[in-house]
Amino acid sequence: MAALAWLAAALLLLADWLLLRPGLPAIFSLLVPEVSLLRVWAVGLSRWAILGLGVRGVLGVTTGDHGWMAALQPLAAALGLAQPGLASFRELASWGALREDGNVGVLHWGSRLDAFVLSYVAALPAAALWHKLGSLWAPRGHGGALDLVRRLLGSEKRRLYLVLCLLILSCIGEMATPFFTGRITDWILQDKAAPSFTRNMWLMSILTIASAVLEFLGDGIYNFAVGHVHSRAHEEVLQAVLRQETGFFLQNPAGDITSRVTEDTSKVCVSIGENLNLMMWYLVRGLCLLAFMFWGSLYLTMVTLLALPLLFLLPRKLGKVYQSLEVKMQECLAKSTQVAIEALSAMPTVRSFANEEGEAQKFKQKLEEIKTVNKKEALAYMLEIWTTDISGMLLRVGILYIGGQLVVGGAVSSGTLVSFILYQLQFTMVVKTLLHYYPWMQKAVGSSKKIFEYLDRTPSSPLSGSLAPLNMEGLVEFQDVSFAYPNHPDTLVLQGLTFTLHPGKVTALVGPNGSGKSTVAALLQNLYQPTGGQLLLDGQPLVRYDHRYLHTQVAAVGQEPLLFGRSFRENIAYGLTWNPTMEEITAVAMKSGAHDFISGLPCGYDTEVGETGNQLSGGQRQAVALARALIRKPRLLILDDATSALDASNQLRVQKLLYENLGQASPTVLLITQQLSLVEQAHHILFLKEGSICEQGTHLQLMENSGGCYRALVEALAASSH
Known part of the structure; x- marks a missing residue:
């Protein structure tokens, strides 16, 4: 293909030398008898038109082409304009100079080899520059x-x-x-x-x-x-x-x-x-x-x-x-x-x-x-x-x-x-x-x-879908879910996970470190998508929900929550689409146990918490983060070891929050913790080991299994507390 292109280009050059060089000046000498700029421009434009048609018709070169063939179109233009341009410059120079003879004449390339070669000497660099500038402006990323x-x-x-x-x-x-x-x-x-x-x-x-x-x-x-x-x-x-x-x-x-x-x-x-x-x-x-x-x-x-x-x-x-x-x-x-x-x-x-x-x-x-x-x-x-x-x-x-x-x-x-x-x-x-x-x-x-x-x-993975129903129950279904982190795609953290979280119920997820508990919490927040299986919320895949809507319905609190270098008021109201009243902020802070220490500060809720909340203790950060989650009134609440740093009184406050006045209108709660006082009262307990559910049931049911993983964990925790 390249050889044919070179052959066609050589034929056009030969036609320019044998046919156009003597033919066009002879034709226009009959139409314009006097040697003038008009004749030179007529010859040049005709040469441009014929060579341009030849490049497009014989070689099939179009404007969008790339490579050396794309430079043939500007080359044809430059060849046609080189001689008229040079003649025009000479005319201008003779007009601007202080000479008696005035017009010094124009160059005529009809039978002169030097003029023909000069047109190529001028046209080749001009065409290369033209093509280069055009390719620079072309959209190429x-x-x-x-x-x-x-x-x-x-x-x-x-x-x-x-x-x-x-x-x-x-x-x-x-x-x-x-x-x-x-x-x-x-x-x-x-x-x-x-x-x-x-x-x-x-x-x-x-x-x-x-x-x-x-x-x-x-x-x-x-x-x-x-x-x-x-x-x-x-x-x-x-x-x-x-x-x-x-x-x-x-x-x-x-x-x-x-x-x-x-x-x-x-x-x-x-x-x-x-x-x-x-x-x-x-x-x-x-x-x-x-x-x-x-x-x-x-x-x-x-x-x-x-x-x-x-x-x-x-x-x-x-x-x-x-x-x-x-x-x-x-x-x-x-x-x-x-x-x-x-x-x-x-x-x-x-x-x-x-x-x-x-x-x-x-x-x-x-x-x-x-x-x-x-x-x-x-x-x-x-x-x-x-x-x-x-x-x-x-x-x-x-x-x-x-x-x-x-x-x-x-x-x-x-x-x-x-x-x-x-x-x-x-x-x-x-x-x-x-x-x-x-x-x-x-x-x-x-x-x-x-x-x-x-x-x-x-x-x-898509950040947002389009679903935003008016009402959400909070029914969560894991259907044969598997997952591997993107930076370790060959290592499965979760394998064939199947369980259901029911509205108004507290489900405790326990297991040894590295078993995949926090990964389950991350999947529920749509931070990652399963590599296998399906994760459904009210019967719909989690990725189909609108991003902002989903996170008004799903709220999570981690073991080491991050706060922003802003006031307590701004941290609690973070990410809300509406401006909560001070009464709403105070109410959720009282439920989470944050109100007591915030109200004791000189500026109260307008006090800056410092970068990432570094001016607060771990328990205070957890209390503020819990208030930040509760103010959304979520249909799914995820507590990932979110009470580990709270003192006894605030832990009791959270315990009452989770288990008192429960009903169908209460949120679905996934509780990830090692605190037995919270786990024992859970409506359902899942024991996760190496990314799979090995046991599930209530506290009493699992404790009846003498050789079970859950009972062994409870006994180990009880022994470590003495």
Whole structure:
């Protein structure tokens, strides 16, 4: 297939040489007898149309194709436009120069081999650049800097187009200074400066001021748009992370996620906010300078452009190095952040083991890895600066020498050379600046990879369904449920679990550590989905319920509940869709045993609990968490060792809460605990061992089994309490 494509391309080239080269000028010489721009443009456009049809018809190339064949369409356009464009530039140059003969004529490529070859020399790089820019803007995920910009800007792209128009007008106005400088030089040499000097100085001043005003407006609009982008990017990344399934947070450390959400997102937004603005401005300015350079001297412009590959080659390679180094840098930063977060969040443990120095050394090791990457980045930066400076200096010397020869030979005027040198100096500076900021954009691409992975990641299990019935009974059915955690998919924690939790009843789940009790609680909260079997709530799979609705009906309290660094009032009302009254908050706090110690504080329920509730004892945290669950009036209440840290009086309070005034309107309760006083009164007891139910019944029924697992556990607990 590739061989046929190359053969077809060669046939089109041969047709261009044998048929179009002599045929089209001959045809249009009959229609337009005089050699003029009209004839050259007619020939060029016809050549474009015929070659374009050939590429599309013979090779079957379409706009959406990729690879080298996709560049044939812009190549056909460039071949058709190269000769008319060159002729137009020569006409403009002859019109702008101070010459007596005026029009110097146009190039005619009908029978000239050099002109035919020149059209390909001009068209090939133009087509390659055209195709490259088009592929950058094509939607391809997040493969390049422009893909990154397009995704981050979103709806702000309209403002970016307005900014681009303002920049173009501003840059055209900036060309006034070198343009009029060259013109004044010619007038001085010809003693014609006095009559028009003042008028042109006024015109130059007006254009310069207009350029500054337009640039100011463009910067203002751009900064306004970037402010919106910055806020929206942080919001969308955090929302994307919060949408992920619970297993995602097991496989990715909290420090790594935090680094991506905060540091990486900020770095990308800063690069877009600062570097993109400068790159746009310098790119537009460079194109305007290039157009005026072509107008001034085609020959000197070609010399300048021939030197550009030397300026572009190494920085492009360095851009890839920057990108790979930035990926490594972000990985090292994420690892060091994880070390710091672990140490700071577990500071009491670190201090109790006197391991402050050990944690500092571990953090230092991660910083040493960052230092190594920094050294490599510094070396690449030094090579880039040295290469561009030397190349720019050699280019300036060459332009001065060749330009001087052209002035002596009468090819260009002194004023044109002065203007060109000013254009060329600015153009070289523009290229250097673009090359300087290009690696930083590549670094932003490196930083954005994980961000877009988060944004594009689809949770492996749905977070929310659509069911939200008006009434829920709270009937729970485990039907042959099996489960393995995502980070250990081959290790089954639960195997063939089958049981039922009835409304208004307390079911106690007991068993040795590691038997899977907390996993059952996690499945009931829809934190994970079973890997086998079904988990039903009122006859419907748990995943079919609306996420917010489900968690108003299902509430859980763990052994070590986490509170937020907010007031008691906010912690108890956390996640509610309505604002509870103070009476409602106080009522549930009294039921859980939290009211007594909260009301004794100076600020009462408005007292801050500290980060993760670290200003409270374990029993106080459990009491507040129990109040947080009770205020929802759930139909399913899960207590996972939630009373282990309560004192005797509060344990008795919870016991009365669970077992007094029970009825059909009472919630379904799953009680996971080692406290016999709570288990003995349960309506049903399940004994879980190695992920399976080995015994079930009431306390009296299970105690009758002399060799049973439950009786052995009760006897062991009774012996340990004496």
